Amino acid sequence: MPVELSVAPNRSLEFWFPDGDVILSCPQPDGRPFIYRVHKFILSQHSKPFAEMLTKESLASRQTLEGLPVLPLPEPATEIYKLLCCLYNALNGAAFHDLERPITRYDWLLRICIQYKIEPLRESxxxxxxxxxxxxxxxxxxxxxxxxxxxxxxxxxxxxxxxxxxxxxxxxxxxxxxxxxxxxxxxxxxxxxxxLTRRDPRADWNALHTILTRVLPENERLLAQGVRSARWGALSAQDLLALASLKETLSMLVRDMWDSKRMPQMPHPACEARRNEILDCAKEVAIATRDPLHAAQAARQYTTKAAMCKPCEAELVESFLTFRVCCWQTLVKKFLNIN
Ligand SMILES: [Zn+2]
Structure with a gap:
């Protein structure tokens, strides 16, 4: 026989429909459940696992509250709130996330979509x-x-x-x-x-994105400078080794391809002198920005404004293009299908 829920839960104001026919109960950090009164058909229509959990037979043994079956979910109430926003406000493009923030942050929503097989949202x-x-x-x-x-x-x-x-x-x-x-x-x-190879190891995402620590003067200064942080603490020893190895690979690529001493002679000494200057400068930019792709792109654009003859200019532009393609291919080969 169904029994009444014993602990008094907190109710949602937004997702408490008078004609809702099921109650979702989610954990909160303080231990009290948080409940939503929603419609079975909305959940079942979008998710097969929900459809299975919401059949008459599955719900028969559940606790009840005010005569309605209570379905306990393991996800925190805040995450289920967002899921309900997606399911109920599908026509509102911004329903499931703040468009000013990257989708990468919504990894938990992606996990829920995968777990409850909510396909269109997962694909989006x-x-x-x-x-x-x-x-x-x-x-x-x-x-x-x-x-x-x-x-x-x-x-x-x-x-x-x-x-x-x-x-x-x-x-x-x-x-x-x-x-x-x-x-x-x-x-x-x-x-x-x-x-990740470009991120500043001093800029820790957790410190810069936690309310209490992000307002510290040194952190606010970094944020104001436009620093890009990373969750350094979430990298395993193996990840750190992979990162070090990738950085080494990239700097070797720069050395091998942009070393003016190893480059072939150019037909005109003036062009060759310009080329060597551009290569040295590009190498410095690559080191300073930790971003050889950007350095090669900037050097390629600069080459077209440097005083070189057209054939020599074309040759150097081509070598920067080749470098970028090679750099990207190396990266893809190193990390695609191995993680
Ligand atoms: Zn020339």
Whole structure:
């Protein structure tokens, strides 16, 4: 026989429909359950696991509250709240996440979608994740161009836009690496690893994104400078080794391909002198920014403005293009399908 729920729960104001026919009960940090009164058909329509849990037979043995069956869920109430926002407000594009924040942050929502087989939302999140962490060099360049626009916006506004720092609005790579492994979405791995090689080891995501510590002067200074942080503490020893190895691979690529002493002679001494200057400068930029792809791109653009003859210019531009493609292929080969 069904029994009444013993502990007095907290109720949702938003998701408490008078004609709801099931109660979802979720844990809260203080131990009291948090409950939602919703409609079986909404849950069942979007999710097969929910449909199975909500059959008459499955609910017969459940506790009841005010005559309605109570379905306990393991996910925290805040996560189920967002899920209900998605299911009930599907026509509202911003229903399931703040569009100013990266989808990478919504790893928990993706996990719920996978667990409860909520397909359209899962597909939508994965497609956005793939945009945030592209598998092609062209996709990476588009992403970086977008970030450059945001960075300029923040610089012009003195650091904050929509009450957020730049680091609040951009995806974090370590969480992405964990997500790519946990759901087998390997295509987002290479871009996340490359991005991680560029992060400042002094900028810890947890310190910069926890309410109490982010307002400390040294942390606020980093955020105002547009620093990009990472969840360094969530990397295993093996991950740190993989990161060190990737950094070594990238710097070897730069050394091997941009060492002016090893480059072939050019037909014109003046062009060769310009080329060597550009290569030295590109090498410095690559080291300073920890970003050889960016350095090669900038050097390629600069080459077209340098005083070189057209054939020599074309040759150097081509070598930067080749470097970028080679760099990206190395990255993809190293991290695709191995994590
Ligand atoms: Zn020339």
């Amino acid at each position: 999140i994965i497609s956005q994740l793939k945009t945030e962490w592209p598998i092609t060099l062209a996709g990476w360049d588009a992403r970086e161009a977008h970030i450059a626009v945001l960075r300029r916006q923040h610089a012009a506004a003195g650091g904050r836009v929509h009450d957020m720092w730049l680091d609040d609005r951009l995806p974090e790579p370590v969480l992405t690496i964990h997500t790519s492994r946990s759901i087998g979405l390997h295509s987002i791995g290479p871009a996340a690893w490359y991005d």
